[in-house]
Amino acid sequence: MFEKLSIAAVYPEVLLAVMAIVIALVDLFVKSPRRTLTYALSMITIGVVAYLEACAASQGQTVYSFGNMVVSDPMGSWLKCFAALAVMVTLVYGRPYAADRDMLRGGEMFTLGLFALLGMFVMISGNNFLVLYLGLELLTLSSYALVALRRDNATASEAAMKYFVLGALASGFLLYGLSMLYGATGSLDISTVFKAVASGQIKHQVLVLGLVFVVCGLAFKFGVVPFHMWIPDVYQGAPTVVTLMIGGAPKLAAFAMTIRLLVEGLLPLAVDWQQMLMVLSIGSLLIGNLAAVAQTNLKRMLAFSTISQMGFVLIGLLSGVVNGNTAAAANAYSSSMFYVITYVLTTLATFGIILLLAREGFESEEITDLAGLNQRSPLYAGVMAVCMFSLAGVPPLVGFYAKLSVLQSLIASGQSGAIALAVFAVMMSLIGAFYYLRVVKVMYFDAPITATTVSAGSDVRVVLTINGALILILGMLPGGLMALCARAIVSTLGT
Amino acid sequence: MGLLSLAIWTPIFFGAVLLAFGRDEYAKTVRWVALIGALVSLLVTLPIYAGFDTASSTMQLVEKAPWIERFNVFYHLGVDGLSMWFVLLTAFITVIVVLAGWEVITDRVNQYMGAFLILSGLMVGVFTAVDGMLFYVFFEATLIPMYLIIGIWGGPNKIYAAFKFFLYTLLGSLLMLIALIYLYTQSGGSFDLATWHKLPLAASAQTFLFFAFFAAFAVKVPMWPVHTWLPDVHVEAPTGGSAVLAAIMLKLGAYGFLRFSLPIAPDAAREFAWLMIALSLVAVIYVGLVAMVQEDMKKLVAYSSVAHMGFVSLGFFIFNDIGVSGALVQMIAHGFVSAAMFLSIGVLYDRMHSREIASYGGVVNTMPKFAAFALLFAMANCGLPGTAGFVGEWMVILGAIKFNFWIGLAAASALIFGAAYTLWMVKRVYLGPVANDHVKELTDINAREFLVMALLAIAVLAMGLYPKPFTDVMDASVADLLKHVALSKLPQ
Numbered sequence: 001m002f003e004k005l006s007i008a009a010v011y012p013e014v015l016l017a018v019m020a021i022v023i024a025l026v027d028l029f030v031k032s033p034r035r036t037l038t039y040a041l042s043m044i045t046i047g048v049v050a051y052l053e054a055c056a057a058s059q060g061q062t063v064y065s066f067g068n069m070v071v072s073d074p075m076g077s078w079l080k081c082f083a084a085l086a087v088m089v090t091l092v093y094g095r096p097y098a099a100d101r102d103m104l105r106g107g108e109m110f111t112l113g114l115f116a117l118l119g120m121f122v123m124i125s126g127n128n129f130l131v132l133y134l135g136l137e138l139l140t141l142s143s144y145a146l147v148a149l150r151r152d153n154a155t156a157s158e159a160a161m162k163y164f165v166l167g168a169l170a171s172g173f174l175l176y177g178l179s180m181l182y183g184a185t186g187s188l189d190i191s192t193v194f195k196a197v198a199s200g201q202i203k204h205q206v207l208v209l210g211l212v213f214v215v216c217g218l219a220f221k222f223g224v225v226p227f228h229m230w231i232p233d234v235y236q237g238a239p240t241v242v243t244l245m246i247g248g249a250p251k252l253a254a255f256a257m258t259i260r261l262l263v264e265g266l267l268p269l270a271v272d273w274q275q276m277l278m279v280l281s282i283g284s285l286l287i288g289n290l291a292a293v294a295q296t297n298l299k300r301m302l303a304f305s306t307i308s309q310m311g312f313v314l315i316g317l318l319s320g321v322v323n324g325n326t327a328a329a330a331n332a333y334s335s336s337m338f339y340v341i342t343y344v345l346t347t348l349a350t351f352g353i354i355l356l357l358a359r360e361g362f363e364s365e366e367i368t369d370l371a372g373l374n375q376r377s378p379l380y381a382g383v384m385a386v387c388m389f390s391l392a393g394v395p396p397l398v399g400f401y402a403k404l405s406v407l408q409s410l411i412a413s414g415q416s417g418a419i420a421l422a423v424f425a426v427m428m429s430l431i432g433a434f435y436y437l438r439v440v441k442v443m444y445f446d447a448p449i450t451a452t453t454v455s456a457g458s459d460v461r462v463v464l465t466i467n468g469a470l471i472l473i474l475g476m477l478p479g480g481l482m483a484l485c486a487r488a489i490v491s492t493l494g495t
Numbered sequence: 496m497g498l499l500s501l502a503i504w505t506p507i508f509f510g511a512v513l514l515a516f517g518r519d520e521y522a523k524t525v526r527w528v529a530l531i532g533a534l535v536s537l538l539v540t541l542p543i544y545a546g547f548d549t550a551s552s553t554m555q556l557v558e559k560a561p562w563i564e565r566f567n568v569f570y571h572l573g574v575d576g577l578s579m580w581f582v583l584l585t586a587f588i589t590v591i592v593v594l595a596g597w598e599v600i601t602d603r604v605n606q607y608m609g610a611f612l613i614l615s616g617l618m619v620g621v622f623t624a625v626d627g628m629l630f631y632v633f634f635e636a637t638l639i640p641m642y643l644i645i646g647i648w649g650g651p652n653k654i655y656a657a658f659k660f661f662l663y664t665l666l667g668s669l670l671m672l673i674a675l676i677y678l679y680t681q682s683g684g685s686f687d688l689a690t691w692h693k694l695p696l697a698a699s700a701q702t703f704l705f706f707a708f709f710a711a712f713a714v715k716v717p718m719w720p721v722h723t724w725l726p727d728v729h730v731e732a733p734t735g736g737s738a739v740l741a742a743i744m745l746k747l748g749a750y751g752f753l754r755f756s757l758p759i760a761p762d763a764a765r766e767f768a769w770l771m772i773a774l775s776l777v778a779v780i781y782v783g784l785v786a787m788v789q790e791d792m793k794k795l796v797a798y799s800s801v802a803h804m805g806f807v808s809l810g811f812f813i814f815n816d817i818g819v820s821g822a823l824v825q826m827i828a829h830g831f832v833s834a835a836m837f838l839s840i841g842v843l844y845d846r847m848h849s850r851e852i853a854s855y856g857g858v859v860n861t862m863p864k865f866a867a868f869a870l871l872f873a874m875a876n877c878g879l880p881g882t883a884g885f886v887g888e889w890m891v892i893l894g895a896i897k898f899n900f901w902i903g904l905a906a907a908s909a910l911i912f913g914a915a916y917t918l919w920m921v922k923r924v925y926l927g928p929v930a931n932d933h934v935k936e937l938t939d940i941n942a943r944e945f946l947v948m949a950l951l952a953i954a955v956l957a958m959g960l961y962p963k964p965f966t967d968v969m970d971a972s973v974a975d976l977l978k979h980v981a982l983s984k985l986p987q
Contacts, residue, residue: 374603374606374647375603378514378606382514389639394635394636394638394639394665395631395632395635395636396632396636400632400635401563404566404628404672404676405565405566407672407673407676408566408676408679408680411673411676411677411680412676412680414680419673419677422673422676423670423673426669426670426672426673427669429669430662430665430666430669433661433662433665434658434662437642437658437661437662440642440643440646441646441654441657441658444643444646444647445646445647445653445654445657477562478563479561479562479563479564479565482563482565482566483564483565486565
């Protein structure tokens, strides 16, 4: 039993947990308002963790440890690596913003950020219902606190309250669903659950009832219709840096958790959950896109845009199994994985620009605040334009290939109505193009309302430029990342 | 790097350099770099013509490298008789546009020039891509620079025009995307055009594909009744934008019909030829009449573009070699003539800031050199023998008569409308006594404008007097295409 406790597989998690506590302690002795020391420590920690995960991922092995409670496989390692990088970039973009708003005092932002990352890691590598749930709770509890970090700010507090109440409800849903599955299958271990469900000896109705609650809980985490209500309010109300913390990396974790629960655990029920995902996806595409058109607040618009983008992710997830045949599954799930990763990449740059334009006492969260950005700073306008065109799915930007691969897996599945759903999805993305283009229009066609120059620290400038360039470069050479996703999913499903 | 890659990436490289390093403080340098970039880009296309084997109908100068291995997408380029001239035309028009925007554009010069250079490279990419996905990427990517060109440097209602342009064309091409993915699955995982050309497809699948492609290409051409975006966009676009739009971007759609609709879904193409012919005739006749009543010169030329492109789509769907070759010649000729027409209007607009026909009159008295050029281009626009405009229309009409006398007659009647609206505009704008004080103060074209006009005039006349180099290139490929279209692809 002791050999099974191979702690090596969870070194990064351990490191994160230790450093989160160390940083909380060290911060007590840091006086600088910009928290340079703890910031540096956090960045080093996350950097090391990302490196460890990248090493683990490139070895391509699947290791179960702690008595099958956690798994370390290439899919998980890559997602953890990207999540760590995303949090790192978030901190780079967010530090000036947070420092201006007195959010760094006390150093909670770094500690909570690391704990949130740890939560994501656990969600990604959990191989057991309870471990997954634990990871999820660690992530969401840290997120609630992060949203409320500006405790003297009314909108932020309101957002935190909404997020907490709805989030707790969703966690309850998920837990309830998991407990029903536990009752039906007699196990919390995902591989055992899979075997039990696949044996076909368990009453289908019980399983589906549990499944409904699980899907509801996951849908809440993704923020898809009709569990999307919290997204706009929290995106808008939270301090922008926290919005990015919630809207970026955790999507990767939500994707991994969906794969663990629905695919690794409940694949035999695919016919049932694919139908549920289809309803969620259609709703998200419709409501996300239509509601985004009406927004004047940039963060709120991006919130609705997220909802619609997640609708696309679900399209990939629902195309995996056709008539019980799982031949197309790897293709479908890897297209979703590619979609999520590129979405996070684009979201980082988008919010990076918003954070950059925000100054002391000025949030820069209305779309009109971007007016004439091209005249003020062609570079940042260019980065933002690249993001918008990418989100709209225009080639040669990476967002196009994400949509392409998801639609390809949908059409290749050959399910009845696949083409109809594909046509619906592209029509909705046409509506989406309208509001993304409007942002470009404001930046390029309108006259600036302020002549303030846009200034940024060299770290933000460099990272933001690389981030924008990556969206373009991956748009011209998407093959590598696609192959990476495909390999990761294949090795995960293969076990 | 192969010749075709050079033709694509040279302008894009220069464009990127301008975007990265250009500033309005040294606009002069920016203009010269842009001109050098455009000239170099034109120079690298010349060996494509020189090395082209007119006897062969296969793809030439082929370059093939894996691009997205997971989807079996290749960076696969090649030219044949259908596409070769458009590569040169694109590079040529880019030089013209850079020259035409020389002094006119003073705001964000580097972005203006950069956008046109990048656009030029992307359009060459569309004409040379032999991989379905590569084609689509280039085809769609052209929207971004054009959207910015219209929106930043356009007229008063530019924002409406930019959105209309982008969304209208995106709508069509998204449906094409689904068609491409469908073909990819049907062909067992290939985006190769040659594979798709050979792929047997059931009648229902062909119909679906035909209309999905139709959505993309008909909007782009534009064919009646999805042409309504074009006049709005032309009116608001800056002169250079209008010229590129009319001269090349419209051809992307027509070219798409030849590369996708006809060879991939030949049975559907034959079945729905009546519809395409009917729509083309409506464009030729009805839109010609609409052009006649326009008050705005740019709108008039825009409607005349729709009518001229009607000849192109008509030529494609009568399925004989003279018709298809004629349509291709018409595409190139219209590239020269429409660019020249829009640039002429641009010359006037720069001086008077009005596009209304009514604000002009007797321009010939104050701008004799310019009026001479404008008259030549107008003649080419109504298809006077000896100019580029004549050859293509005449061939298409011949082909149409061969196909069906009455269709030929209807198409021929359009020549009368073409002459009517063009000459009437010439009369009202250029001829007669000086209409008002503004016209009195007009100064004739300067050396730069003269150069632009002269280059286009040479092209228009050369093509009209000696079209053989153009048709020679096409013959083999057109014959091959028609042979292919005549065969049924229905599964036996």
